[in-house]
Amino acid sequence: MNAALETQNRQLMGKLLVIVVLMTGFGFAMVPMYRQICEALGITQTRAVAGANTQVDASRSVTVELVASSSGLPWRFEAIDRQVSIHPGELATVNYRVVNTLGRAVTAHAVMNAAPANAGKYIEKQACFCFSNQTLAAGEERVMPVVFRVRPDAPKDMATISLSYTFFEAPGTT
C-alpha cells in the first residue's frame, strides 16, 4: 500500500472517529433531551396528577370551619387554622394545637363530628391525629395536622362544613 493511500485511509478513519465521538455525546445528550421533551409535552406533569389521583372541582369553594373541644379533660385544645376555603377534591392541611395542662401523662382519643349532619361522608382524611390514641406527658404541647379533602361529589348547596374534634380520655389507660 503506498504512502498516499495510507494517509488517505488515516484521514477517513479520523473522520469516522469524529462520528463515533459525536454519537457517544449524543447518547449522553439524550438524558437532558429526554427531560426537556417530557416537560415540554407535559408528560411528567400528567404523571404527577395521575399519581395524586384527585379531581379538583375548581368551579366552587367550600368553607371548612374547624372546631375543637375537650370533654371533661382539662386540656387546652384549639384549632390553629380556624377556617379554610378549599375547592372540592383539593387536598388541605390544617393544624391543631393541644397542651396537657394536668400534672400527669394522659392518653386521650379525639372523636370527629361534622355539621351539617350528612357532611361527614364527604370528608376524606388521609392523615389525622384522630386515627390513634394520643399520649401527652405532663405539660406537653403538640401541634397535630389533619390532611383531608372534600369529595368532589359533595352537594352543591353544602357551602360550609364544620369539622369538630373532641378529646376524651381513653378508658383504661390511667
Place this chain on the structure above:
Amino acid sequence: MTAAAHAQDHAHHDDHAHHPTGIKRWLFTTNHKDIGTLYLWFSFTMFLMGGVMALLIRAELFQPGLQFVNPEFFNSLTTVHGLVMVFGAIMPAWVGFANWLIPMQIGAADMAFPRMNNWSFYLVVPAAILLVASFFVPGGAAASGWTLYPPLIIQQGISIDMTILAVHILGASSIMGSINIITTILNLRAPGMTLMKMPLFVWTWLITAYLLIAVMPVLAGAVTMLLTDRHFGTSFFNAAGGGDPTMFMHIFWFFGHPEVYIMILPAFGVVSAIIPAFARKPLFGYASMVYATASIAILSFIVWGHHMFTVGMPAAGNLFFMYATMLIAVPTGVKIFNWIATMWKGSMTFETPMLFSIGFLCLFTIGGFSGLVLAITPVDITLHNTYYVVAHFHYVLVSGALFAIFAGVYFWLPKWTGNMYSETLGKAHFWLSVIGFNIAFFPQHFLGLAGMPRRIPDYALQFAEWNMWSSVGAFIFGFSQLLFLYVVIECIRSGRKSEQLPWEGADTLEWTHLPTPAPYHTFETAPVVK
C-alpha cells in the same frame, strides 16, 4: 475468465505460503481471509452455545410446570441466549463474511487497516468469555432480558458488570471493524469499480458499517450509565434519585432498532448475490436495491418507539412511531419484489444456497408481515411481550439473518476451501432446518395471540399443546445444525475439488478474476473493472 484467473494464480504463486504456521498464523494474522475464517468459526461456536441455551429453554417449556431449571436460571438463559446470538453469533458471522468477501469483491488486496482487523477479532473473544463465564459467578448470569432494562439490571450481582464490560468490548470491536470496512470500501476499490458497480453485498455492508458507528457509541453510553448507576451513585435510571427507567428504554432502542438492521442488511446483500446466480439473470433493479437499503437504514433511526408502545408515550408519539414503522415496509417490499422479479422467467436450479435463499425470501416475508401487525399501536398493546413478538423476531433473525448466513456459507465454501460440499447433505440440512424451524416458531404466533407472555418458565395449561410442538421443532432445528457442522468439515476434508466456477451465474470479481480456492494473497495488483 478462467484464463484471467490462471494468470492471477501464476503471478502470485510465490506468495501462497508466505505466512507463519501453527498457532502463530492465527494469533498474529493480518490477512483478511484468515480473520474472516476466525470470525466464522468463532460465530459458529457461539451459535452452538446459544443453541444449547435455547434447547434448555425449550426443554423447560415442553410441559407446563417446572421440570429442569429454576425460574432464576431460566431468566438467565433467555437473557444470555439473546445476547450470545445477537452479539456472538449473527454479528461476528457477518463480519466474517465482510472480511472474506469485501476485499475480493472490490478488487483490493486486503482490508485498509489489517492490524486493527486482527485486534477487532481478538477483542470479541474475551467479551464472549465474559458473557458465558457470568453463568458461574454468584447470583448467576444477567437475568433481565437481553435489553438490560433497569431497575432489574441495577439490582443483580457481579454478572451484570461482566455483561456491561462485554458489551463495551464488543462495541469497541464493532466500531473498529466498521471503520475498517468503510475505509476499505471507500478507498481501496479497484480502478473502474464505481460505487454503483459494487456488488450489493458490499453496498449493504457499507451501510451497515455506518449504522454500527452511529449506534454502537449510544449503546456504550447507555450501559455506561447503568454502570455508574450501579457503582458510582448516579441516578440516570433510578426513580428514587430523580432518574427515569423509561429513559433507558428510549436510549437502548435508539441503538436497538438500527441494530436489528445491522443483522439483516448483510443478509439482503448475500441473497442479492445468490438469487441472480441461480436464476442466471442479473439482479432486477440494482439501483433501487441500493436506495431501498439506504432508506431502510435511515428510517431505522426514527422507529425505536414501536418497542415501547405500552410505556405511556403521548398519542402523537405512538402514531408517529406507528406510521414510521409501517413506512419501512415500502423499501423492504421493493427488495422482496426485486428478488422475485429476478427469479421471474430465470433458468433456475435449486442447489443448497438457492434453497436457503428462497427459504429466506418466504420466511423473512412472514416475519416482515408479523412485524407490520406489531407496528399497529392498538394491536401491539395487546401483543406486547407475548410469544407473538418472540415468533416475529425469530422469523426475521433465524429464517432471515441465519438462513442467509447458511446460504452464503454454502455459496462461497468452494471459493474458500477449494472443495465442493455434499449437495445431498446440504439439502438435507436445509429441509431439516426449514421444517424444524417452522414447527418451532410458527405455533408461537398462536401462543402469543392466545396471550402467553414471554420470558416465563411455566405457563397456563391451555398453552401446553403448542408449546410441546414448539419444543419438538426446536430440537429438530437445533440438532440439524450439527449436520451443518459435519457438512462443512466433510467438505474441507473430502478433497472433492470444486470447479473454478461452481455456480454458472456467479459474476462478481472473486469468481471471475480469482482461482478457486482463493489464494492466500489476492489482487496485489488491482484488476481493472470495465
